[in-house]
Amino acid sequence: xxxxxxxxDLSTEMEVDAFRRIFPLRFFERHLSESLRPxxxxxxxxxxxxxxxxxVSTADGSALAKIGSTTMLAAIRMEVMTPSxxxxxxxxxxxxxxxxxxxxxTVRPGRPADAAPVISKRLSDTILSSGMIDLKELCLVSxxxxxxxxxxxxxxxxxxALFDAALLSAVAAFSNLQIPVVALNDNGRIVAITGGKxxxxxxxxxxxAVNKEKRKLTLKNIPFSLTCILHKNYILADPTTEExxxxxxxxxxxxxxxxxxxxxYKSGGSALAYSSAIKSCVELARKRAKELNQILGEMxxx
Amino acid sequence: MAAKPGAATxxxxxxxxxxxxxxxFKDSDLDWSRPDGRGFHQCRxxxxxTGAVSSASGSAYAEFGNTxxxxxxxxxxxxxxxxxxxxxxxxxxxxxxxxxxSPTIGQxxxxxxxxxxxxxxxxxxxxxxxxxxxxxxxxxLVLESGGSDLSVVISCASLALxxxxxxMYDLITAVSVVCACxxxxxxxxxxSFKVISIGEEC
Numbered sequence: 001x002x003x004x005x006x007x008x009d010l011s012t013e014m015e016v017d018a019f020r021r022i023f024p025l026r027f028f029e030r031h032l033s034e035s036l037r038p039x040x041x042x043x044x045x046x047x048x049x050x051x052x053x054x055x056v057s058t059a060d061g062s063a064l065a066k067i068g069s070t071t072m073l074a075a076i077r078m079e080v081m082t083p084s085x086x087x088x089x090x091x092x093x094x095x096x097x098x099x100x101x102x103x104x105x106t107v108r109p110g111r112p113a114d115a116a117p118v119i120s121k122r123l124s125d126t127i128l129s130s131g132m133i134d135l136k137e138l139c140l141v142s143x144x145x146x147x148x149x150x151x152x153x154x155x156x157x158x159x160x161a162l163f164d165a166a167l168l169s170a171v172a173a174f175s176n177l178q179i180p181v182v183a184l185n186d187n188g189r190i191v192a193i194t195g196g197k198x199x200x201x202x203x204x205x206x207x208x209a210v211n212k213e214k215r216k217l218t219l220k221n222i223p224f225s226l227t228c229i230l231h232k233n234y235i236l237a238d239p240t241t242e243e244x245x246x247x248x249x250x251x252x253x254x255x256x257x258x259x260x261x262x263x264x265y266k267s268g269g270s271a272l273a274y275s276s277a278i279k280s281c282v283e284l285a286r287k288r289a290k291e292l293n294q295i296l297g298e299m300x301x302x
Numbered sequence: 303m304a305a306k307p308g309a310a311t312x313x314x315x316x317x318x319x320x321x322x323x324x325x326x327f328k329d330s331d332l333d334w335s336r337p338d339g340r341g342f343h344q345c346r347x348x349x350x351x352t353g354a355v356s357s358a359s360g361s362a363y364a365e366f367g368n369t370x371x372x373x374x375x376x377x378x379x380x381x382x383x384x385x386x387x388x389x390x391x392x393x394x395x396x397x398x399x400x401x402x403x404s405p406t407i408g409q410x411x412x413x414x415x416x417x418x419x420x421x422x423x424x425x426x427x428x429x430x431x432x433x434x435x436x437x438x439x440x441x442x443l444v445l446e447s448g449g450s451d452l453s454v455v456i457s458c459a460s461l462a463l464x465x466x467x468x469x470m471y472d473l474i475t476a477v478s479v480v481c482a483c484x485x486x487x488x489x490x491x492x493x494s495f496k497v498i499s500i501g502e503e504c
Contacts, residue, residue, distance in 0.1 A: 079313035
């Protein structure tokens with residue numbers, strides 16, 4: 001710690017930007033001691049969140065979620081599959097999280113980002129275990145046909161809290177999803193009823209539509225997440241990339257709309273999570289879940 | 303998800319294959335018009351915006367009708383690949399598509415050649431000698447493909463490079479052109495009717 005004295009001397013003469021690059025931890029700790037962060041936020045406050053629905057015309061449901069600068073685009077496409085014999089009444093959701101090279105200077109083309117498969121797995125586990133989607137609603141003809149939903153989430157701008165933004169965009173895409181109306185034709189294949197003029201309606205009008213009108217999934221127990229950083233005795237909610245690179249202990253809490261905990265994730269890091277820290281994180285997550293619930297509620301009404 | 307182990311289950315899209323593609327040309331019709339009502343030499347209305355991606359040195363977003371593209375520029379930064387000293391900079395380009403970019407289900411065509419075509423377009427206009435020993439990375443992601451993808455990517459890339467402050471001789475733009483010839487054998491004088499349409503996907 002002999003460096004401390006020299007940095008004290010240098011800091012009085014250095015420009016703010018240079019100090020931020022050379023002594024990032026000291027820069028942040030100066031702000032934390034005033035209960036502020038460099039972008040002016042309070043410690044427990046998340047960045048401005050925006051959600052937009054229905055942007056991708058080629059998908060059956062889509063959403064764009066922005067938390068601060070972190071931007072995620074989620075799109076769902078529905079295809080028909082044969083359900084497995086163990087669960088003939090259930091459909092399936094295949095989720096994949098992509099980090100294309102545009103999103104961050106650390107991602108190289110041809111080499112998937114380190115964080116991508118981790119977030120992919122965490123997202124599918126979270127969505128499955130929260131019980132948000134009832135797979136039985138994806139059934140078309142029991143034992144013969146069911147929906148397979150391909151959910152692809154693309155990170156367009158990576159600025160910290162990737163899991164939170166990705167989960168929000170996935171949930172919003174499901175709320176935007178319109179399942180196409182289909183019928184079973186004579187060959188046993190499911191075909192879409194578009195009501196278009198060029199169709200051969202003869203085979204279709206005889207069978208009634210398997211799902212009556214364009215349907216939406218009922219979402220219960222929607223999960224909302226908040227990622228926090230633990231550093232000494234500070235807890236910072238919704239970190240940016242800069243904060244994540246300096247302070248390495250990240251905790252993610254996922255709660256659902258009835259305040260039940262869906263998941264708690266802490267993987268390593270130099271700070272230990274004592275029960276008081278955990279309680280504070282859960283409390284912050286609870287407030288955040290209310291905010292996000294309100295934002296999504298406003299979306300649905302539109 | 304929903305834990306089905308083993309190989310991926312085959313799925314199919316319920317949408318009718320090759321359904322609603324109206325033929326653009328009708329045999330004896332000399333006055334055909336483009337499906338969206340544009341004139342033959344008319345481009346689609348465009349939206350161009352810089353600063354789309356905050357993590358990049360420079361970025362741009364372009365929308366030409368249904369074709370939506372984001373381009374990020376990183377650099378000049380250290381080249382991981384370069385082994386020898388070079389007194390000119392290097393340019394690295396990559397164009398990728400989202401899985402939902404094409405209206406047909408599945409990957410569509412991957413367009414792997416677009417990366418090298420973008421490189422060829424940009425290498426003439428960037429002043430490489432202004433960033434020796436380093437690399438400028440230009441990455442493009444096509445969010446939705448509505449035709450003329452490469453030309454939109456090139457125009458958007460030059461805007462992103464300008465946003466990043468990379469020195470160039472000029473801003474470059476690109477446009478796709480389709481040339482269709484119509485020959486009538488019915489009339490005594492052979493009628494050769496050249497139609498040029500811009501930015502159309504056939």
